[in-house]
Amino acid sequence: MDKIWLRSYPAGVPPEIDPRAHSSLVELLESSCERFRDRVAFSSMGARMSYGELDRLSRDFAAFLRHDASVARGERVAIMLPNLLQYPVALFGVLRAGAVAVNVNPLYTAAELEYQLADSGASVAVVLENFAATFERAQSAARVRCVVTTRAGDLLPPLRRTLVNFALRYLKRAVPRFSLPGSVGFRDALARGATRTLDAAAPSPYDTALLQYTGGTTGRARGAILTHGNMVANVEQTAAWIGIRLKPGEETVITALPLYHIFALTANLLVFLKLGGHNVLVADARDLPRLIALLGSTRFSAITGVNSLYNALLNARGFAAVRSANGGALKVAVAGGMALQRSVAERWQAAMGVTLIEGYGLTEAAPVVCANPIDLAAFNGSIGLPLPSTEVAILDEHGAELPPDEVGEICVRGPQVMRAYWNAPEETAEAFNAEGWLRTGDMGSMDARGFFRVVDRRKDVIVVSGFKAWPAEIEDVIMLHPGVRDVGVAGVPDEGSGEAVAAYIVRKDPNLTAAAVLEHCRQRLTGFKLPKRIEFRERLPKTPIGKVLRRRLRENEGPMHG
Amino acid sequence: MADYPAQLAREHVLYDGTAVTLRPIRRGDDALEREFIEELSGESRYLRFQKWVNAPSEKLIHFLTDVDYDRHMALVCTLARPGGEQLLGEARYVAAADGRSCEFGIMIADDWHNSGIAGLLMEALMRIARERGIGLMEGQVLSSNRVMLRFARALGFRVESVPGDPGTRRIVKRL
Numbered sequence: 001m002d003k004i005w006l007r008s009y010p011a012g013v014p015p016e017i018d019p020r021a022h023s024s025l026v027e028l029l030e031s032s033c034e035r036f037r038d039r040v041a042f043s044s045m046g047a048r049m050s051y052g053e054l055d056r057l058s059r060d061f062a063a064f065l066r067h068d069a070s071v072a073r074g075e076r077v078a079i080m081l082p083n084l085l086q087y088p089v090a091l092f093g094v095l096r097a098g099a100v101a102v103n104v105n106p107l108y109t110a111a112e113l114e115y116q117l118a119d120s121g122a123s124v125a126v127v128l129e130n131f132a133a134t135f136e137r138a139q140s141a142a143r144v145r146c147v148v149t150t151r152a153g154d155l156l157p158p159l160r161r162t163l164v165n166f167a168l169r170y171l172k173r174a175v176p177r178f179s180l181p182g183s184v185g186f187r188d189a190l191a192r193g194a195t196r197t198l199d200a201a202a203p204s205p206y207d208t209a210l211l212q213y214t215g216g217t218t219g220r221a222r223g224a225i226l227t228h229g230n231m232v233a234n235v236e237q238t239a240a241w242i243g244i245r246l247k248p249g250e251e252t253v254i255t256a257l258p259l260y261h262i263f264a265l266t267a268n269l270l271v272f273l274k275l276g277g278h279n280v281l282v283a284d285a286r287d288l289p290r291l292i293a294l295l296g297s298t299r300f301s302a303i304t305g306v307n308s309l310y311n312a313l314l315n316a317r318g319f320a321a322v323r324s325a326n327g328g329a330l331k332v333a334v335a336g337g338m339a340l341q342r343s344v345a346e347r348w349q350a351a352m353g354v355t356l357i358e359g360y361g362l363t364e365a366a367p368v369v370c371a372n373p374i375d376l377a378a379f380n381g382s383i384g385l386p387l388p389s390t391e392v393a394i395l396d397e398h399g400a401e402l403p404p405d406e407v408g409e410i411c412v413r414g415p416q417v418m419r420a421y422w423n424a425p426e427e428t429a430e431a432f433n434a435e436g437w438l439r440t441g442d443m444g445s446m447d448a449r450g451f452f453r454v455v456d457r458r459k460d461v462i463v464v465s466g467f468k469a470w471p472a473e474i475e476d477v478i479m480l481h482p483g484v485r486d487v488g489v490a491g492v493p494d495e496g497s498g499e500a501v502a503a504y505i506v507r508k509d510p511n512l513t514a515a516a517v518l519e520h521c522r523q524r525l526t527g528f529k530l531p532k533r534i535e536f537r538e539r540l541p542k543t544p545i546g547k548v549l550r551r552r553l554r555e556n557e558g559p560m561h562g
Numbered sequence: 563m564a565d566y567p568a569q570l571a572r573e574h575v576l577y578d579g580t581a582v583t584l585r586p587i588r589r590g591d592d593a594l595e596r597e598f599i600e601e602l603s604g605e606s607r608y609l610r611f612q613k614w615v616n617a618p619s620e621k622l623i624h625f626l627t628d629v630d631y632d633r634h635m636a637l638v639c640t641l642a643r644p645g646g647e648q649l650l651g652e653a654r655y656v657a658a659a660d661g662r663s664c665e666f667g668i669m670i671a672d673d674w675h676n677s678g679i680a681g682l683l684m685e686a687l688m689r690i691a692r693e694r695g696i697g698l699m700e701g702q703v704l705s706s707n708r709v710m711l712r713f714a715r716a717l718g719f720r721v722e723s724v725p726g727d728p729g730t731r732r733i734v735k736r737l
Contacts, residue, residue: 460729475614
């Protein structure tokens with residue numbers, strides 16, 4: 001195909017990358033640790049970890065997994081951690097042991113977690129003890145034989161470690177009681193691994209690195225099989241794109257988005273690992289005062305986020321001081337995961353003097369597919385140009401390529417595209433067309449210069465701050481409430497999160513309250529899936545044949561619940 | 563209430579040699595219909611009703627089985643089994659108030675996809691609608707339901723987008 005977008009590439013960005021620049025993420029890690037040994041790789045809660053320490057600790061953890069937990073090549077290891085120093089140690093430990101990492105949202109409820117553990121077949125898990133009680137409840141159905149628990153402060157220097165661990169456990173009571181017989185503490189695991197000689201795995205590009213879960217129509221999440229080759233390719237592609245502004249060994253990136261999500265995992269952790277950069281880990285981005293203080297005290301040169309995060313920062317007290325404190329150090333600001341709003345992009349540019357670059361991707365493509373040029377003068381409402389070595393086409397219903405400016409389905413081919421979904425041949429077959437194009441399910445168009453635009457989504461999915469919520473899953477949960485006769489769920493526009501979940505309920509129990517429904521949902525659904533709006537209706541709008549009319553659900557919006 | 567239109571029943575042999583019966587649904591089919599819907603995967607139920615349906619309610623079963631064969635017509639495809647029948651699929655239409663157009667819906671048991679049943683049911687349903695003077699058949703399909711959209715196109719339906727609702731497509735065919 002004619003890659004007309006290549007003519008719009010900024011100077012210095014190559015049309016193609018070498019998808020085999022590294023044989024695996026393990027080799028990428030080892031090469032960066034050797035090259036940048038004394039540089040800071042990660043920092044968190046005021047403590048730092050050098051590339052040399054990352055090398056040693058991840059090796060020790062890998063040795064523990066291989067020799068103490070008897071993890072075999074290709075076995076799945078669940079990682080249920082927020083952005084702490086333990087995350088990169090656990091991730092690279094898993095990969096160096098030749099195992100497959102399964103990222104788990106730490107805020108999952110027991111039911112959500114249980115499904116993911118069972119579907120992935122994870123046999124080992126690394127869990128922050130704050131979430132261990134949830135893990136304990138979910139574990140019954142799964143076959144996890146070894147659990148490594150960690151306390152938030154485990155990799156901090158001794159005094160701070162004691163303070164943080166004590167404060168979380170006893171002062172803030174942030175650690176619910178749990179009992180996981182036979183579990184191993186993270187520090188203990190590292191100590192045990194340190195005494196072992198690692199029988200290192202050297203994964204090939206075709207070996208699976210990650211099972212990365214993403215939602216499905218009826219809410220059943222599917223694991224995208226991302227190989228070492230997929231991940232290395234997307235790191236090379238993304239690094240080639242933003243690298244023209246960045247200097248190896250000198251950059252500091254703010255990592256406020258969770259690393260269990262593929263966007264931050266690739267764009268922050270892995271790309272900046274390749275560049276020898278310093279990832280500043282933010283464990284809880286919702287704690288805005290602390291985040292603002294961190295931004296004010298860190299001369300960061302790069303930042304990634306979703307629209308909601310940038311919006312929250314711009315509206316936060318004290319943000320004005322961030323620019324003067326930054327003193328022009330910022331070179332790159334990237335937005336992904338959800339549509340970037342013009343107002344947010346323009347306010348950011350005015351405040352920070354750097355254009356907010358919107359990109360586009362999906363879990364199935366490891367994830368980055370398109371991005372705006374790094375030298376973009378101003379917000380343009382597009383998702384940008386396909387990355388090097390990436391083909392993007394707008395296809396019609398029959399799989400034929402459409403000319404510029406016509407709307408069709410955005411389809412992708414490239415070395416970053418997954419091979420299949422885990423244990424889901426039907427979904428896999430539906431995800432690709434006969435010519436091997438990955439069908440994104442998003443409708444869009446390309447202009448004459450090769451810039452792509454998303455027009456709408458083909459899926460009835462609700463995107464809340466970059467996280468996908470499927471109506472079916474939420475309806476299923478709400479229907480379980482005995483006071484509910486019928487329910488329809490739809491996405492409604494939301495200033496903060498882009499879209500929010502709205503639930504329209506027909507009551508069986510006339511005394512059912514919105515608060516009771518919400519409490520019922522809280523027990524079973526992660527925060528972003530919770531309905532922000534709950535309305536009671538006499539009946540749901542349906543077609544004569546009995547299909548729910550989702551667009552009519554959203555009409556006649558009443559007041560929001562308390 | 564119209565009489566049961568027994569003359570619409572037909573025997574068919576599927577590609578794999580299985581003999582099946584296509585016939586209008588009747589009030590005594592409650593238990594068969596309930597079993598059929600309960601056996602469907604959550605995904606299949608979701609695609610048909612376009613919302614999550616756990617167990618079908620009495621009201622729903624009544625709506626599906628107690629049809630008037632005039633405004634509301636429903637055909638089922640059944641397999642003879644020792645001691646009775648098994649329902650493999652069903653298709654129905656409900657006519658608009660003016661009787662000139664109708665909306666259709668179809669469900670096929672998960673294990674019987676790609677067996678040819680859907681085509682048999684739709685051909686028969688469209689023929690009956692045409693004979694009753696209905697000029698237009700339409701349906702609401704989830705945009706993500708690629709299998710159904712492909713099937714509808716093969717039957718000669720046109721696929722249209724729905725303003726304000728990217729999640730669904732309207733499919734239309736002149737009879």
